[in-house]
Amino acid sequence: MEAPAKGALGASLFERINTAPAGGSVTTESSQFYKTVESIKHHLVRLLNSHPGNCESRPTLGLMDFNDATVGTLDLELTIQRAIKSCIERFEPRVDNVDVRVMPRDEPLSLRFQIRANVRVPDDMGRATIDLVLNDKRYRCLE
Template sequence: MGYIAPEDSAFGISFLERLEADAKPLNIIQAPNLSEILNSIRNNISNILNTRMGDSQSSPQLGLIDFNDATLEVTDLSMTIRLAIKKCLDIYEPRLKNISVYTSLDNFDAFSLRFNILAELDHEAIHKKVKLDLMLDQNKKYRVF
């Protein structure tokens, strides 16, 4: 599943997520709880960041550049990735505002890339600060916790 446009979501959960076979039925009167919205945001962030820039014909700026092609030092690469993540989230995750992305050090694996995303969830009646952890795994896929 790819990027979900805000107009295709209701109560903070996308239309396609609501159509999934194992999806919990939604009560039209009652909005989903915070954990359901956060899971939807995590899925969307994962889809956004695991898309390579240029792969989407309808939105060529969607996704991240291939950092294997980068010829920067490790510290510069970390900053470049942080800025690219923030830019993608600012554009393609409208439920999050005031987004900050920080590099997180892993004491057990010096070669893994981890980031913390701090933001404000600003969706309808829910306004809350959230922290999401992001890791680039061995398969070069971003996982959001």
């Protein structure tokens, strides 16, 4: 079996196609790390806003709908926290040791989470923190 290309774990296929350097220029490790983290953020937004059953090739991809009114607020936060962690561990291969924490709310109708994970880049690994907010029924990563 052939080894993956040098940038194989750094960015998604479409990101590598769209930004492929013409002259084969080399990026620094720190630059590659930040590009990988940005790619992971974009992937997490798409992943966490998907729902199981919407992808024929991976029926379990995404998060279930948490609009169950019988679940209390604290239980809801813990349920979503566990679901986010499980989803990332299953469908984002560029990270390890995922830790998801519930954060204090900025707005009454939003939920905030902080994701900490080891990010794998070619020949290296670093720790990244990603802040995530759920409002208007959509997940998005904060800068």
